Amino acid sequence: MIIGNLHSLEMATLPNALLQILTLPACSLQALHAREDGRFQPVGAAWFCNIAHANTSPAHERHTEFHQQWLDIQVVLEGEEIIGFDTRSVVGQHAVERKPDLFILENPCLSNQILLRSGDFVTFAPGEPHRALCCNQRPAVVRKAVFKIPFSTMKG
Template sequence: MITDTLQNLPRYRGLHKNLDIAIRWLMAHDVAALPNGRTEVDGEAVFINVMDADLRDAEGAAFEYHRRYADLQIDLTGGERWGWAASGTEEKPFDEGADVGFVTGAEEASGVLGGGRFALFMPGEPHKPSCRTPDCARVRKAVFKIEMRHDKGAYLE
């Protein structure tokens, strides 16, 4: 997991070729001007999902993880809380078609998006996005899906 300001995002070039594609696109375009839904950047390798999302309570919410894609999450309006876990216990079988699994575990890090910040969750990392803050119950957000495959699943206990 990496969290930083959008201003510093170019510092992460070179970590993965598809992350480089996402960074170049983001530096040249206004993601806030995109309509809701999917925007392709480089086919299935890099695409963006823009959405309006009602936020949930963090307490009791499961962590999600992906095997094929990293999530680069940016709040366009508002600011959501996110959580991260180093490991977790599988709740149900991984859904290959949707590239998502859910685990329970101890939250080990958290933060708030908005204000020009991003969070990058790598494949296999349990993360809990879209949680309420005291000041925000709804956001408009962009999630860059960046193919970086991690075939071993989440970091399960």
């Protein structure tokens, strides 16, 4: 897991593959703000990005997920959200695959949380559990971009 802000990418110590994506002009905070909601994928890129508005809600109403093949970069564009997470891998724990490579944990144990505001991002590698879209004080609308990068492209 890596935490940072799009305005100070050098402080995040991102792997080169992720830094190359987030420094693309199309992936600046200003460019992401200007995009309409939906999916975008540059020609020839193995990764894609979904931009959408969503509603935050209390943590106990949110599910905890992880992936096995994709790395997420979750960027808040507008509003704020709390994301719960744990630093221990959950690969091998009992989970339900709700969609391809979207595993929902039945009995999650998340010992940490982070508050993200506009421009803030967090990465989640395969096996890292996370509970996104938790409200800070009361439910609200947040707009975010979620980059999906095949983890296999991070190796080598």
